[in-house]
Amino acid sequence: MLTGKNLIAGEWRNGAAQFTAVEAASGAALEPAFAQGSAQDVADACAAAAAAQPLYAALPLSQRAAFLRSMAAKIDALGDTLTQRAMLESGLPEARLNGERGRTVGQLRLFAEEVENGGWQGLRIDHAQPDRAPLPKPDLRMRKIPVGPVAVFGASNFPLAFSVAGGDTASALAAGCCVVVKGHPAHPGTSELVAGAILAAIHEAGLPEGVFSLVNGTENALGEALVKDPRIAAVGFTGSRAGGLALMGHAAARPVPIPVYAEMSSVNPVVLMPARMEEAAEALGNAYVGSLSLGAGQFCTNPGIVLAIESAATTRFIATVAEALAAIPAQTMLTPGIQSAYAKGIAAIAGHGATLVGTGAEGSGTCGRAQVFTVSGTDFRANPALGHEVFGPSSIIVTCADMDEVAAILAGMEGQLTTTLHMAPGDYPAARDLMPILEGLAGRIIANAWPTGVEVTHAMVHGGPFPATSDGRSTSVGTLAIDRFLRPVSYQDLPAALLPKALLDGPSTVLRRVDGRFETQG
Known part of the structure; x- marks a missing residue:
């Protein structure tokens, strides 16, 4: 109890x-x-x-x-x-x-496994060289401590x-x-x-x-x-x-x-490359709506901005999005305050000249209704407010004249948690040109998937340049x-009796860098 x-x-x-506390669905x-x-x-x-x-x-x-x-x-x-x-x-x-x-x-x-592994301690041992000229080299050992x-x-x-x-x-x-x-x-x-x-x-x-x-x-x-x-x-x-x-x-x-x-804060821009759009506009449209509406859009990796080049395929994509949205039910949002902020954010997007593509089913109380807007690349670049995060099941499709405009928009965006490329092999040359921009923009670059969902692994980065995180x-x-x-501490010429056990000479089961070379002994 x-x-x-x-x-x-x-x-x-x-x-x-x-x-x-209050019940999210009813406010009781x-x-x-x-x-x-x-x-x-x-x-x-x-x-x-x-x-x-x-x-x-x-x-x-x-x-x-x-x-x-x-x-x-x-x-x-x-x-x-x-x-x-x-x-x-x-x-x-x-x-x-x-x-x-x-x-x-x-x-x-x-x-727990990582703790036992011990590699996170960053153990380093640089042995002394007392005969080095012109000055002797001291014994230096380092580890990271809480x-x-x-x-x-x-x-x-x-x-x-x-x-x-x-x-x-x-x-x-x-x-x-x-x-x-x-x-x-x-x-x-x-x-x-x-x-x-x-x-x-x-x-x-x-x-x-x-x-x-x-x-x-x-x-x-x-x-x-x-x-x-x-x-x-x-x-x-x-x-x-x-x-x-x-x-x-x-x-x-x-x-x-x-x-x-x-x-x-992150809007997680998604780029729909031309060759991929030609072959899968409808599939991309349905998957996009599923991603942006998942969990009432209350993910820090929600796809808030989608960039696509003006084309017949993009027109098909937008039509599919409108149709798919109509089948999305309104969903309870986390708190009345979040629902209220979402409603204000949606109103702000419309107030900045974006055109409504479609909406999900209407709800009541603390429910959030999925909504997608579209705007031209020129208008998006002219109105920085359209690039601000709206926490909830909404997104903006930005239709661009060409890949140069896509690159310019990405280069002008704030730091992000993720950025995504949907591409076919024919898109790889253009995607390669975007990579330096994407690496400077986000902590994670995704290919042919949607950003909602974060796998907990050794190689995952869930961070990014400011304001996605305070420390990119x-x-x-x-x-x-x-x-x-953790912070590093170096021990110079300390006697063995005062050194941490992990920094003593001899066999070790933990990865260490000894005299500049990584080695595991024992």
């Missing part, structure tokens, strides 16, 4: 003020009422995290990995209880949330995979960092269930309870207090550009600034996400 309490370093704590209040976290809750959680940090960071990698696997097992064991609560709070369908639970526990297990306690902000659109135990939390814990989560106010019940599973895993592993805390609340001041707490060393955030920029401002204004890894050198998905919460 839900308690409505915050979890502060193992203590389920009430608050002086309360708020209620859900039981129980939840405690509003306070500045004191934040301070206590951060103090406990700082106290637990040295012990957790020093944990043997095998034990850290076992803890991550225990988290995965206990979250998975919540089963239908977790799914049903998340359905109420988010309006997302059962199959989607069951899949998201699988992704959540799967990435915890993937990070930065310290991390603040994580739960996302609205992924109440499991980007929330309390999502990718930011998983990668921070894998790096050896304690975590304080600011739960998203739209799904506090879901957050509490997951937090309880994490606490059970902490107890099972015999870890300090300060390793993890959850603070819920609706006030922006709560997140501000968390980012400004001097014991927090880094921040993970997925949400709006306004929210991400606000956190970045708070972090930069601290006496000791800290990094904020924020995923914020990072990713929030995949094992490389661990790098955000």
